[in-house]
Amino acid sequence: MLAAASSGTGKTTISLALNRALRNRGLQLAPFKTGPDFIDPMFHALAAGRPCGNLDLYMQAEEGMRLALGLNPGELSIIEGAMGYFDGLGSSFEASSYDIARRLCIPTLLIYAPDGEMFTMVPKLKGMVDFACGQVVGILLNRTSSRSYSMIKEEIERHCKVPVLGFLPKSAEIGVPSRYLGLLQPQEIQGVEEKIERAAELLEKYIDVTQLIEIAGGVEPIIIKGHRQSQRLRIAAAKDEAFSFHYNENLRLFEEFGRLEFFSPLRDAALPECDFLFLGGGYPELFSEQLSQNHSMRASILKFSQGGGHILGMGGGLMYLSRTLDGHPMVGALDTVAQMTEVTQRFGYVQMESTGQTILGGEGLLLRGKEFHRSKVETQMTPVLSITRQSTGERYACGYSARNTLGMYPHINFAGAAVVLEELMKRVEGRNVH
Secondary structure, three states: OEEEOOOOOOHHHHHHHHHHHHHHOOOOEOOEEEOOOOHHHHHHHHHHOOOOEEEOHHHHHHHHHHHHHHHOOOOEOOEEOOOOOOOOOOOOOOOOHHHHHHHHOOOEEEEEOOOOOOOOHHHHHHHHHHHOOOOEEEEEEEOOOHHHHHHHHHHHHHHHOOOEEEEEOOOHHHOOOEEOOEEOOHHHOOOHHHHHHHHHHHHHHHEOHHHHHHOOOOOOOOOOOOOOOOOOEEEEEEOOOOOOEOOHHHHHHHHHHEEEEEEOOOOOOOOOOOOEEEEOEOOHHHHHHHHHHOHHHHHHHHHHHHOOOEEEEEOHHHHHHOOEEOOEEOOOOOOEEEEEOOOOOEEEEEEEEEOOOEOOEOOOOEEEEEEEEOEEEEEOOOOOEEEEEOOOOOEEEEOEEEOOEEEEOOEOOHHHOHHHHHHHHHHHHHHOOO
């Protein structure tokens, strides 16, 4: 795991560089990001040439994290920790990158970016190393110079009792721009491949990659064997510039139950033949006019919904299922109106309790998820989910169901709710016998 004292220290840049360097050495990688992030994993997948998974103790629990590891196999995993290493739920370290590392026995490399410091960084690093009780096995310095590195390396090793494996110098060539929900997506950044390759070159030059590989440890994942319930189901998932937020665990689990086919609501003429439709998140608001102009696609999804087809829309999927988005006609499977706002509406982990029957289950069903959106919906429909915000205890209602169509803002990682997904697929299979 690559972790740091805080955000903004270059964890993502070094993770990308390391994934690409190891890929260039011929390793089959299994990149991961801790927490509920969608966008960083896109970059890790690009750098590693393999899908990137998520490890999230709140949404998946420990068993679900081991399942996530089994769903995303490889020779070596580079895991980017979210936020600060010890920053967890509320003011605790619960569900932090450190908590994940200690529960799964994952060795950690601390990344530290000195900011006008020299020896002052030593007690800071020592405190983190000591508190981690053996989980930290090395240190990397970022955005520093060869001179500063040579002056401080021995002092860090003498006081912290862990090796310093190298450093990455400051470079304007390898930065990644962002927008309101995080980094820009890889396809939006000109020269992103060159940036990653350059970062990998710098990393190979200044960091002992061979030693880094040697200190990696093993984790026992949960391997799915003979778990496939049916290969008769046909599952369609939206995937294009407007719908790009996917937990890889969800996609791999869908493949356990049937044939997964991706389609583009932006460009394809109609929904592919399917029994279950999944509409994930993304930036539909940036493409609302183009989505609206694809009349045949909207009509085919509405027909599928009105015919009783099973549809799950999360985040942007809820917005697309609405009657309109910022005044542009959408699918209309749900009697909701979506509107973008100037500020973030919801952000953070949530617990959901079903207040009525939905495709996910009956009243009282408990699920965990994550919200992050700058839109809201207006509707006269009765919400089917009671939401509790984890960080504040705030309660509110969300989730709208019509026929076998469910739209909601929270995103679910089904590695932490595999039984719920299995029951859903049984219901879909019971309705669709080919």
